[in-house]
Amino acid sequence: AQTVTQSQPEMSVQEAETVTLSCTYDTSENNYYLFWYKQPPSRQMILVIRQEAYKQQNATENRFSVNFQKAAKSFSLKISDSQLGDTAMYFCAFSKLTGNQFYFGTGTSLTVIP
Amino acid sequence: NAGVMQNPRHLVRRRGQEARLRCSPMKGHSHVYWYRQLPEEGLKFMVYLQKENIIDESGMPKERFSAEFPKEGPSILRIQQVVRGDSAAYFCASSPETSGRLFREQYFGPGTRLTVT
Numbered sequence: 001a002q003t004v005t006q007s008q009p010e011m012s013v014q015e016a017e018t019v020t021l022s023c024t025y026d027t028s029e030n031n032y033y034l035f036w037y038k039q040p041p042s043r044q045m046i047l048v049i050r051q052e053a054y055k056q057q058n059a060t061e062n063r064f065s066v067n068f069q070k071a072a073k074s075f076s077l078k079i080s081d082s083q084l085g086d087t088a089m090y091f092c093a094f095s096k097l098t099g100n101q102f103y104f105g106t107g108t109s110l111t112v113i114p
Numbered sequence: 115n116a117g118v119m120q121n122p123r124h125l126v127r128r129r130g131q132e133a134r135l136r137c138s139p140m141k142g143h144s145h146v147y148w149y150r151q152l153p154e155e156g157l158k159f160m161v162y163l164q165k166e167n168i169i170d171e172s173g174m175p176k177e178r179f180s181a182e183f184p185k186e187g188p189s190i191l192r193i194q195q196v197v198r199g200d201s202a203a204y205f206c207a208s209s210p211e212t213s214g215r216l217f218r219e220q221y222f223g224p225g226t227r228l229t230v231t
Contacts, residue, residue: 004156037222043203045157045222091156100170101147102220104156 002027004094006105013082014113020067021077021108023092029053033095034068035102036077040088048090051075082112116141118208118223119188126229133193133200135226139208146189147220148181151203163189196230203227 003026013019025034036048051059051068058066063083067076079086092105119138127133139146144165149157159173163183174181178196183189193200203225209218 006156042224043227044224045205045207047219093156100145100162100218101159101173102149102157104149104158106154106156 002029002094002096002103004092004103004105006092006108008108009106010109010111012111012113013079015082015084017082018078018080019082019110021079021090021092021110023075023077023105025073025075025092025094025103027073027094027096029096031097033097034066034075035093035095036064036066036075037091037093037104038086038088039091039107040085045091049077079110084112084114086110087112118143118206118221120204120206120223120226122226123224124227124229126231127196128231129197130195133196133228133230135191135193135204135206135228137189137191137206137208137223139189139206140210140221143208143210143221145209145211145218146183147207147209148189148191149205149207151205151225153202157205160191193228196228198230201228201230 005024032053034051038046038048049059049061049064063080065078089107091107094103121136146163148160151157161174161181162170178194180192205225206223207220
């Protein structure tokens, strides 16, 4: 079975600062995908970043980057130059390479303080 | 290209009534997934459908819940005889066909918040 754990229910960061959200997962698969989704108050699920486990290079998308440690089964999200619009719930998710379902963590509520 | 559409956005039902949640996938997408988000929790997979077929329903409760994705029209998640524990946000996602690739990107709709009174 696949499990995703987010151990930080809430976090806050000053505007323009950097924050890192933690995620660990458990799987027996060797190849898979990992994701970070953002859920603002509108509740729309927005894909922030995706990492393919067979790629050693960490994914980056503008101010968002990940630290993927495959051996440790760790997948943290770093948000640089935090903006007020980054305030949201952030969910870490896992998908098998051939799977049809995503496995989500319980989320981290991030507040950016002006 | 319009995104995944879900309606209604909010639905209130009394205990024992039926709830019907609709999902229109993105244009050209033939794969639909339903997830449930209970308060203070992440999304949990319920069911995966292709046109006219249920592919994986391993996350669906055994009773009262059903899903369909007909040849024409939206996908429907139906909950019969709702109970308070069914109160949650229900999200639909859709994926396109992929040729030669195993992985399908899932695009999420805005969700339907079901409240059972």
